[in-house]
Amino acid sequence: MIDVSEPRPRPFFLAYRPTxxxxxxxxxxxxxxxxLRELTAIPVGAxxxxxxxxxxxxxxxxxxxxxxxxxxxxxxxxxxxxxxVLHSITWLNLSGVILRIKMGEKDVxxxxxxxxxxxxxxxxxxxxxxxxxxxxxxx
Amino acid sequence: MSNFSLPETSRLPATEHHYKPARLHGLWWGLFAVxxxxxxxxxxxxxLFQGILAPLGLVSVPGKVLGPNxxxxxxxxxxxxxxxxxxxxxxxxxALIALPLYHVAHRLLYVAIDxxxxxxxxxxxLLFYGGAVLGTLLTIAVLLSVP
Amino acid sequence: xxxxxxxxPTRRGxxxxxxxxxxxxxxxxxxxxxxxxxxxxxxxxxxxxxxxxNYIKNQVDxxxxxxxxxxxxxxxxxxxxxxxxxxxxxxAFLHEFYPRPVTVAPLANFPVIRDLVIDMTDxxxxxxxxxxxxxxxxxxxxxxxxxxxxxxxxxxxRQFSMCINCAxxxxxCPVYGNDSSFTGPAVIALARRYNLDSRDQGKKERSPAITHxxxxxxxxxxxxxxxxxxxxxxxxxxxxxxxxDTTLExxxxxxxxxxxxx
Numbered sequence: 147m148i149d150v151s152e153p154r155p156r157p158f159f160l161a162y163r164p165t166x167x168x169x170x171x172x173x174x175x176x177x178x179x180x181x182l183r184e185l186t187a188i189p190v191g192a193x194x195x196x197x198x199x200x201x202x203x204x205x206x207x208x209x210x211x212x213x214x215x216x217x218x219x220x221x222x223x224x225x226x227x228x229x230x231v232l233h234s235i236t237w238l239n240l241s242g243v244i245l246r247i248k249m250g251e252k253d254v255x256x257x258x259x260x261x262x263x264x265x266x267x268x269x270x271x272x273x274x275x276x277x278x279x280x281x282x283x284x285x
Numbered sequence: 286m287s288n289f290s291l292p293e294t295s296r297l298p299a300t301e302h303h304y305k306p307a308r309l310h311g312l313w314w315g316l317f318a319v320x321x322x323x324x325x326x327x328x329x330x331x332x333l334f335q336g337i338l339a340p341l342g343l344v345s346v347p348g349k350v351l352g353p354n355x356x357x358x359x360x361x362x363x364x365x366x367x368x369x370x371x372x373x374x375x376x377x378x379x380a381l382i383a384l385p386l387y388h389v390a391h392r393l394l395y396v397a398i399d400x401x402x403x404x405x406x407x408x409x410x411l412l413f414y415g416g417a418v419l420g421t422l423l424t425i426a427v428l429l430s431v432p
Numbered sequence: 433x434x435x436x437x438x439x440x441p442t443r444r445g446x447x448x449x450x451x452x453x454x455x456x457x458x459x460x461x462x463x464x465x466x467x468x469x470x471x472x473x474x475x476x477x478x479x480x481x482x483x484x485x486n487y488i489k490n491q492v493d494x495x496x497x498x499x500x501x502x503x504x505x506x507x508x509x510x511x512x513x514x515x516x517x518x519x520x521x522x523x524a525f526l527h528e529f530y531p532r533p534v535t536v537a538p539l540a541n542f543p544v545i546r547d548l549v550i551d552m553t554d555x556x557x558x559x560x561x562x563x564x565x566x567x568x569x570x571x572x573x574x575x576x577x578x579x580x581x582x583x584x585x586x587x588x589x590r591q592f593s594m595c596i597n598c599a600x601x602x603x604x605c606p607v608y609g610n611d612s613s614f615t616g617p618a619v620i621a622l623a624r625r626y627n628l629d630s631r632d633q634g635k636k637e638r639s640p641a642i643t644h645x646x647x648x649x650x651x652x653x654x655x656x657x658x659x660x661x662x663x664x665x666x667x668x669x670x671x672x673x674x675x676x677d678t679t680l681e682x683x684x685x686x687x688x689x690x691x692x693x694x
Contacts, residue, residue, distance in 0.1 A: 161543035161551050162458055162466055166609035168401055173516065177606070180654045184396050190324050191389035193332055194382045198424055200348060201378070204365050205430040211362040213349040215340035223336025230329045237325040240653065244672040251584035271330040278334045281374075282345035284367040304561070304640035308682060310649035315679040395652045399606060 183236045189229035196222070238263040313391055313414060320388030327381055369431045379428060383421040390417035451475040451526055452533035453484055455496065458544055466544060468535070469493075475530060481521040482510055485536065485548075498548035505662060508598030512548055513537040518603035518660045540603040541612070555599050558615055561641045562623040567634025585630040592625035592670050594663040601657035601667050613646040617657035617667030620648055624670045639678070648674050 171177045196214070203211050242260025246253050339349035342356070348365035350357050368374050390413035396402075397409050450472045458466035471488050482500055489496045500510040503522045510521045515535050526534065542550035572579065601617035608614045623642045627635045642648055651671045658668040 161460065161545045163543045164540065166541065166606060170606050170609065171400065176656060176659060177654065180652075181396075181400075184392050184652070187324075187389045187392040190328055190385060193336060194328065194385055195420070197331070197335070198382055198420075198427060201365075201369070201431065202427045204348075204362065204369060205427065208359055208362040211365075212358055213340075213356050213361045215349060215356050220337060220340050223332055223340070227329060227332040227337060230324070230332055233321075234325040234329055237321050240672070241322065243669050244676055246673060251582070252587070267326050270326045274327060274330045275334060278331075278346040279344060281347045281368045282339075282350055282364055284347070284364050304644040304647075306640050306643045306682075307645040307647070307649060310645060311643070311679050311682050314649055314675055315683065318676070318679070399610065399652055399654075401610060 183232070186229040186233040186236070189226040190233055193223065193226035193230070234267065238267060313387070316384070316387035316417075317391035318388075320384040320386065320391075323380060324385035324388055328385065331381065366431065369428070375428045375431075379421075379424055382424045383417075386417040386420040387414075390414050449475045449531075451484070451530050453481075453488065454533055454535045455485070455488070455548070456537045456544075457496070457547055458538075460546060466538070470533075475526060477525075477527045477530075479526045481512075481514055481519070481524040481526065481534065481536060484526060484534070485521065496548075497546050506596060508596035511539045511598045511600050511603070513540055513603065518600035520598060520600070520662050523662060539599060541605070541609040542599070542602070552599065554612055555597075555602060555616070555619070558619045558641075559597065559622065562615075562619055562626075563634060563638050563641070564622045564626060566626065566629065566632050567637060568631075569633050579631045581630055588630070589625045589628035592621045592628070592665055592667075595622055595625070595665050595667075596663055598662065600660045600662065601665075604656040604660040606654055606656070607650055607652060611646070611650075614650045615642055615644075615647045617651075617661075617671065618665075620651075620674060621665055621667035621670035624674050642674065643678050648678065651675075 171181045196219075200214055239260060242263055243256050245259050247259060248254075334344060334346050335349065338344045339346045339351075340356075342351055345351045345364075347368040348361055350360040350364050352360060369378070394406075394409050394413045397404065398406060402409075453471050453473065454468045455471060456466045457463075457469045471492055473484055473487050473492065480503075482503055485496065485498055485500075489498075498510070498512070498521075500522065501507040502509070505520050505523045508520070511518060512521050513519075513536070514521065514524045515529065516537075518539060521536070536548065538544045538548045539550050542552065542554070545551050595618050597618060599618065602608050605614070605617055608616050620642050623638055626632050627638060648671050651668075653668060653672060655668045658666045661667060
């Protein structure tokens with residue numbers, strides 16, 4: 147027996163719509179790590195812009211150029227290095243999952259692709275390091 | 286069983302919703318992906334050598350050359366100027382700096398969206414992607430200004 | 433695997449143990465917002481959350497409303513939030529939580545119709561829009577026999593075909609939680625399932641429904657969808673692969689516009 151003095155029934159298109167709280171990323175470890183992973187882009191970008199600034203000073207000629215080497219700069223670089231390494235590790239792990247490389251009819255297993263990515267990273271690092279050291283001897 | 290027949294085609298009438306491929310989204314994502322791979326492979330070694338080891342006096346790199354008392358500014362200048370004089374080096378530096386900027390821009394935009402930082406999406410897109418384009422132009426300008 | 437025998441009224445002379453469930457109640461006729469109601473029910477170590485809900489409905493409070501069907505993890509009906517995680521309640525054992533109380537709430541990111549029942553209309557519309565069936569330019573006449581597919585061809589899409597449309601991935605996805613216009617994990621994974629099927633010829637027709645402005649590009653690879661998927665579909669992988677494939681195709685069509693593939 148419906149009591150007509152009660153509030154009018156609401157059809158379900160007036161269903162309760164929940165809002166995702168802004169703090170959703172704090173709800174579990176994986177969400178929080180996602181946030182950290184995304185934020186590693188900021189130090190990477192910041193350091194590259196500092197490199198650009200240094201290169202800009204080169205156009206001032208020998209008198210205007212001072213290499214950045216202060217303790218503050220080194221500390222800044224260390225933080226950026228940590229962020230860049232975390233970025234690289236997360237990126238190479240994930241891209242191993244994404245890339246599909248065909249081996250005949252089958253696909254190369256994701257773990258092999260990831261390993262290949264890391265191998266690529268090692269090779270590139272060694273080559274660039276060697277080039278930087280060699281170019282450091284140019285006068 | 287003999288009355289059974291397949292429909293003429295499995296293409297049913299179009300649904301009410303009309304979807305359009307978002308090519309611009311694809312472009313930004315593609316740049317994000319290329320920039321991310323570039324940053325992942327190249328940036329750590331540059332930070333390590335140019336940002337940490339050379340300033341600490343452990344190795345000489347272009348722009349930071351060791352002298353008898355710490356870094357020698359003149360030698361440092363000559364090494365970086367000599368390196369940048371090479372057009373291949375210029376191209377490499379352009380890729381190293383400019384491509385990751387699109388990666389950073391894309392990530393910042395989506396962090397702002399995911400965390401609901403408030404500003405209107407088109408405004409943020411203009412700010413971040415525009416910033417990446419600006420950064421690219423600045424990099425080109427700097428590289429061209431070095432003899 | 434030996435069931436735990438340290439709990440439950442199976443030991444002779446032992447008192448029956450109880451567990452507390454805190455369940456969301458919401459009656460749209462009388463409530464402005466959902467609220468929690470507590471029930472203490474007898475506990476056995478072989479019970480799942482769904483068993484507990486059915487016990488409540490049958491013995492304690494017949495007004496409790498929730499969806500379920502197969503009770504064995506294949507129909508996808510009983511998805512709810514169990515202690516804040518999207519779970520199929522038929523597969524969430526009480527012994528995972530006992531003796532702590534268990535909070536059961538309606539599946540997140542969807543409108544709540546009543547108690548633990550959510551409105552799946554948005555998901556259903558999006559699913560229909562990607563045309564999750566084999567699309568052919570021309571059907572093969574029956575006399576020509578079946579479509580043949582090698583095991584390797586099947587393997588291309590098999591994982592993505594395991595989806596049971598339970599929508600746990602939508603509850604886990606913060607992008608969908610922030611903006612329900614996002615196409616979402618399951619729908620994109622299913623679109624890919626058909627695009628990768630060697631029998632299908634509908635990629636060009638199907639793709640706009642996932643490559644639009646609120647489709648694949650909005651995913652930020654949080655990855656929680658794949659973590660909660662009860663059938664290990666890995667929709668996150670499907671989405672990222674689709675982004676990559678689509679980018680390559682669009683780049684190719686720019687450079688070589690005479691290609692016929694869509």
